[in-house]
Amino acid sequence: xxxxxxxxxxxxxxxxxxxxxxxxxxxxxxxxxxxxxxxxxxxxxxxxxxxxxxxxxxxxxxxxxxxxxxxxxxxxxxxxxxxxxxxxxxxxxxxxxxxxxxxxxxxxxxxxxxxxxxxxxxxxxxxxxxxxxxxxxxxxxxxxxxxxxxxxxxxxxxxxxxxxxxxxxxxxxxxxxxxxxxxxxxxxxxxxxxxxxxxxxxxxxxxxxxxxxxxxxxxxxxxxxxxxxxxxxxxxxxxxxxxxxxxxxxxxxxxxxxxxxxxxxxxxxxxxxxxxxxxxxxxxxxxxxxxxxxxxxxxxxxxxxxxxxxxxxxxxxxxxxxxxxxxxxxxxxxxxxxxxxxxxxxxxxxxxxxxxxxxxxxxxxxxxxxxxxxxxxxxxxxxxxxxxxxxxxxxxxxxxxxxxxxxxxxxxxxxxxxxxxxxxxxxxxxxxxxxxxxxxxxxxxxxxxx
Amino acid sequence: xxxxxxxxxxxxxxxxxxxxxxxxxxxxxxxxxxxxxxxxxxxxxxxxxxxxxxxxxxxxxxxxxxxxxxxxxxxxxxxxxxxxxxxxxxxxxxxxxxxxxxxxxxxxxxxxxxxxxxxxxxxxxxxxxxxxxxxxxxxxxxxxxxxxxxxxxxxxxxxxxxxxxxxxxxxxxxxxxxxxxxxxxxxxxxxxxxxxxxxxxxxxxxxxxxxxxxxxxxxxxxxxxxxxxxxxxxxxxxxxxxxxxxxxxxxxxxxxxxxxxxxxxxxxxxxxxxxxxxxxxxxxxxxxxxxxxxxxxxxxxxx
Numbered sequence: 001x002x003x004x005x006x007x008x009x010x011x012x013x014x015x016x017x018x019x020x021x022x023x024x025x026x027x028x029x030x031x032x033x034x035x036x037x038x039x040x041x042x043x044x045x046x047x048x049x050x051x052x053x054x055x056x057x058x059x060x061x062x063x064x065x066x067x068x069x070x071x072x073x074x075x076x077x078x079x080x081x082x083x084x085x086x087x088x089x090x091x092x093x094x095x096x097x098x099x100x101x102x103x104x105x106x107x108x109x110x111x112x113x114x115x116x117x118x119x120x121x122x123x124x125x126x127x128x129x130x131x132x133x134x135x136x137x138x139x140x141x142x143x144x145x146x147x148x149x150x151x152x153x154x155x156x157x158x159x160x161x162x163x164x165x166x167x168x169x170x171x172x173x174x175x176x177x178x179x180x181x182x183x184x185x186x187x188x189x190x191x192x193x194x195x196x197x198x199x200x201x202x203x204x205x206x207x208x209x210x211x212x213x214x215x216x217x218x219x220x221x222x223x224x225x226x227x228x229x230x231x232x233x234x235x236x237x238x239x240x241x242x243x244x245x246x247x248x249x250x251x252x253x254x255x256x257x258x259x260x261x262x263x264x265x266x267x268x269x270x271x272x273x274x275x276x277x278x279x280x281x282x283x284x285x286x287x288x289x290x291x292x293x294x295x296x297x298x299x300x301x302x303x304x305x306x307x308x309x310x311x312x313x314x315x316x317x318x319x320x321x322x323x324x325x326x327x328x329x330x331x332x333x334x335x336x337x338x339x340x341x342x343x344x345x346x347x348x349x350x351x352x353x354x355x356x357x358x359x360x361x362x363x364x365x366x367x368x369x370x371x372x373x374x375x376x377x378x379x380x381x382x383x384x385x386x387x388x389x390x391x392x393x394x395x396x397x398x399x400x401x402x403x404x405x406x407x408x409x410x411x412x413x414x415x416x417x418x419x420x421x422x423x424x425x426x427x428x429x430x431x432x433x434x435x436x437x438x439x440x441x442x443x444x445x446x447x448x449x450x
Numbered sequence: 451x452x453x454x455x456x457x458x459x460x461x462x463x464x465x466x467x468x469x470x471x472x473x474x475x476x477x478x479x480x481x482x483x484x485x486x487x488x489x490x491x492x493x494x495x496x497x498x499x500x501x502x503x504x505x506x507x508x509x510x511x512x513x514x515x516x517x518x519x520x521x522x523x524x525x526x527x528x529x530x531x532x533x534x535x536x537x538x539x540x541x542x543x544x545x546x547x548x549x550x551x552x553x554x555x556x557x558x559x560x561x562x563x564x565x566x567x568x569x570x571x572x573x574x575x576x577x578x579x580x581x582x583x584x585x586x587x588x589x590x591x592x593x594x595x596x597x598x599x600x601x602x603x604x605x606x607x608x609x610x611x612x613x614x615x616x617x618x619x620x621x622x623x624x625x626x627x628x629x630x631x632x633x634x635x636x637x638x639x640x641x642x643x644x645x646x647x648x649x650x651x652x653x654x655x656x657x658x659x660x661x662x663x664x665x666x667x668x669x670x671x672x673x674x675x676x677x678x679x680x681x682x683x684x685x686x687x688x689x690x691x692x693x694x695x696x697x698x699x700x701x702x703x704x705x706x707x708x709x710x711x712x713x714x715x716x717x718x719x720x721x722x723x724x725x726x727x728x729x730x731x732x733x734x735x736x737x738x739x740x741x742x743x744x745x746x747x748x749x750x751x752x753x
Contacts, residue, residue, distance in 0.1 A: 175608075175718075207749060208696060216647070216671045238645075239675025298674040299645040302719050309676050344547070351550045351638070353729045356588055361676045 077101075077110065077117040085124065091133060094118075094125045098136050108142050112165045115140055119172050128176045131184070138169060138187045147193035154195065166191065166198035170205060179209050224303055228253060232270035232366040235298055235305050239364065245274035250381035253368070269378050271365035273385070281362045281386050284312060289393040290362070292379070295370050307366045308375060310382070310394075314359040362386075372396055525622035538630065548734075551634065553711075554616065555729035556590040559583060569594065569612040574601025579612035584726060589642075593724040596715060610720070615651075615712030628655050628707040631685075635705075636735045639681045640728035643672025648725065649714045652688060655707035663693045666703045670713065678728060686740045698749055702742040 080100070084093045101114050118137055127133040141162065148158040157163065166188065173180055180202055188198050218238055225231055233247050250269040258264055284290075294308030325335040365378045375396065383389040532539035540548075554564065562581060569579040579594035598610025619627040637650070648670040656664055666688035673679050688703045689696060711730070715723055 203749070204696075204698070211744070212669070215669060218645075218671060218673050235674075239673060239677070241673065241675065241677045296676070297644055297722065299719065299721070299723070304721055307675075311676070348549055349733075351552050351729065351731050351733070353552050353555055353731070356586075356678070356728060364676070 077114040080114075081117065081121045081125075085121075089125045091125065091127050091130065094122070094127050094133060095136060098140060102140055106142075108140060111140050111142070112161055115165050115169065119169065122172070128172070129178050131173075131178055131181055134169060134173055134178065134180070135183050135187060138166070138184065138191065141166070141187075141191040143190045146191055146196075148196075158193075158196075163192060163197045166196070167201050170198055170201045174205055174209075177209075180205060220300055222301075224300060228368060229268050229270055231300075231303070231305060232268065235300060235307070236270060236272040236364060236366060238300075239298060239307065240272050240274060242274040242276065244276070245272050247272045248381065250365075250378055267368040267374055269365060269367045269374060269381070271363055271378055271382065273363040273382065277360070277362050278386055280360050282388055284362075284388060284392065285315075286388065286391045288312060288315075289395050290389075291395050291397055292375050293397045295398070305366060306370065307364050308370065308378075308398075309361050310363045310365075310379070311361045312359050314357040370398060372398070522622045522624075529622060546633070548633070550638070550731055550733040551631075552729050552731040553629065554727075555731075556583065556588065556727060558587055562590060564617050565590075566615050566617055567592075567613070568615065570597075570601075570609045573606055573609065574603055575599070575609040577610055577612050579614070581614060589726045589728045591724065591726050592713070593722070595720075595722050596717075597720055598718050608718075610718060611714060611716035612723070613651075613712050613714040616710045618709050626655075626709070628709060631705040631708060631732050634732035634734045635685055635738055636733050637681075637683045637685065638731045638733050639670070639683075640678050641670070641672060641681060642676075642678050642726040642728075643670075643674060644724050645672055645674030646715060646719070646723050646725075647671050647717055649716070650683065650688075651712040651714060652703060652708060653710045653712070654704060655709055661692075665691055667691050667696075672725065682733075682735070684735065684738050684740065686738070687743045689744055700742070700744045700746065 080097055081094075084097050087093065098118065101111070102108070115137055118140075122128040122133070146159040146162050148154040170180065185199075185202060188196070188202055192198050220234055220238065224234070229249055229252065236247055237245065248271050250271055251266060253268040254266050256264045256266060290310055290312050292308055292310050295306035296309070297304050297306055327335070329335060363382055365375075367374050367378065375398075379389060379394060528539075536542045537545050554561065556562070562583060565581060567579050567581055569575070569577040571577065576597040576599060577595060579592065581590060581592050583589070584591040592614050594612055596610050596612060598608070600606045600609040619629065621627040649667050650670050651665040651667050653665050656662065668683055668688045670681060670683075685703050685705060690700050691697060713725065713727075715725075
């Protein structure tokens with residue numbers, strides 16, 4: 001493994017750590033012989049005097065006498081990551097690579113390219129949302145070298161390439177929604193000074209991120225649960241728009257082995273219905289059919305889940321019956337006020353838009369397999385609480401893709417329309433078998449105690 | 451001969467886009483003006499040949515000219531007669547006291563003409579966006595697919611956005627008209643999304659040319675689900691951004707000259723999306739007394 005060899009090589013070679021793998025074929029300078037280096041060994045070369053040895057570059061052959069052959073080919077920093085990637089991509093290996101780079105050279109030659117390569121490789125290693133890893137990456141910059149020391153340097157965008165690199169690190173943090181911490185600030189101040197572009201960007205992140213962190217009115221946890229039933233629970237409570245709605249799990253996912261020895265996976269069925277929906281369903285006219293529509297998609301950050309709804313067509317206006325409010329339903333306040341108030345223009349709070357009537361939605365469910373048998377099971381489960389479902393014909397409109405709710409009963413040719421013979425089944429009847437044509441599927445009422 | 455102006459509508463990206471090109475949308479009115487007439491033409495993707503039509507090449511079309519004359523003179527006549535009724539064509543009392551005004555409602559195919567769509571296909575991406583009227587002709591349905599693979603042109607790093615933007619309101623002879631919402635303070639929308647977070651952009655009329663890409667943004671979080679969602683966003687919450695980057699010097703949105711409103715989706719998640727909008731209106735919420743939600747003092751002081 002080349003990485004391990006690098007480490008061995010460093011230990012073997014000792015202080016003159018000019019390994020043969022720069023990003024760009026830059027000349028490998030040796031370190032000054034007088035300056036104590038990482039391994040605290042002071043080397044003296046007979047060619048350089050102690051007085052002016054600091055900046056004189058020595059030819060390369062004197063430097064790495066016992067090193068391996070200098071590799072003159074162009075190697076990118078990404079290769080370092082790829083070699084590590086062969087074993088396991090994790091935070092530990094990522095940190096190891098960064099440490100190898102840090103320890104290799106005090107002057108950190110090629111650190112800008114290394115940091116850009118590391119930023120590109122972060123998603124592969126899965127560390128893009130980790131502040132500690134970003135701090136470690138910022139640690140690669142040599143400290144105090146890029147801090148401007150007088151007003152001219154401050155005016156003229158001191159070390160623009162490194163500042164841009166620092167800004168790009170912070171920009172990737174912003175992209176992934178990672179909030180930097182105090183260690184980041186300390187590092188940035190040490191590296192770039194107080195009024196540099198990276199510090200300004202850090203200040204902007206720290207100003208705007210907290211302002212917008214909690215503005216989502218429908219929050220859900222960052223780590224969504226793996227269990228599909230829990231995920232269904234979260235999403236159904238989100239779309240139900242009613243705090244009284246109750247989630248019922250009609251079937252848990254399990255694998256059954258049938259008599260033939262085949263494995264049958266039963267999907268999970270989770271449904272939700274609120275008391276007001278139950279009331280509305282109880283008042284539904286039995287002659288009008290109900291529709292099971294779906295699957296509609298719902299996005300929760302990065303996961304897409306599908307839900308099905310049970311709804312009815314809107315009642316045409318000439319058939320609408322205004323039921324008077326029962327005054328005994330609520331004793332705390334009157335449900336209906338017959339006041340003859342004179343509303344001025346300035347008091348009218350409603351918009352001058354006609355209200356859309358799309359028909360009531362009676363229940364929603366989520367399941368992994370959206371075929372008719374599963375949905376039948378859901379309906380039968382619903383029937384336990386809403387006995388009227390036994391007498392109402394149910395039609396299935398199942399079609400994938402972006403769809404809107406249809407308010408009209410006349411469907412176009414694109415829809416799957418499987419009409420259902422009006423089932424007069426109650427729970428007392430076990431399975432009834434009307435003539436099943438190829439396109440028609442009937443809704444079997446499963447025996448409740450199965 | 452009146453040459454109708456091309457309305458330039460730069461599309462919008464979120465903070466994540468580091469691509470600083472100015473994007474211009476072609477207007478969907480069939481135009482016969484040459485491109486050379488503009489000082490800055492439309493965005494030309496690197497590698498595409500320059501389209502150079504000479505300025506004397508105008509397509510003369512008699513019937514279109516007649517239609518244009520009829521349309522513009524009708525508008526002009528209406529403007530004159532509106533002044534007799536009251537400001538903006540409404541009686542004075544109504545103008546002063548109105549609480550709610552519906553600006554856009556999607557009740558027929560002609561309402562879709564007021565909107566322009568854009569996606570990152572202009573810079574070479576692969577997202578698609580479509581707009582149609584839903585069943586019953588009652589709401590608009592914006593749908594499509596988002597694809598965040600960046601185009602391989604060597605300079606774009608992020609991609610994947612779709613927008614729907616209203617067209618600039620035009621008076622007679624294609625003069626710019628602005629929305630005046632100074633008596634309102636809240637934006638009220640009725641939408642039905644699919645759980646994705648959108649961003650609302652409002653573009654105001656600016657004076658200096660470098661303010662051209664200034665937008666006021668705010669987030670629109672959709673719940674998803676079969677129920678309609680009423681969203682009320684006060685105008686004091688909108689923050690200033692320029693070319694997608696939020697600015698340090700914030701100021702409150704001035705409501706007297708608003709050009710366009712737009713909706714953007716760019717949440718870096720690949721997949722289909724949909725958004726239905728029932729209506730967009732503005733209302734005056736007396737309970738909302740906040741003038742501006744963000745600090746106005748200088749936040750990057752010279753230390």
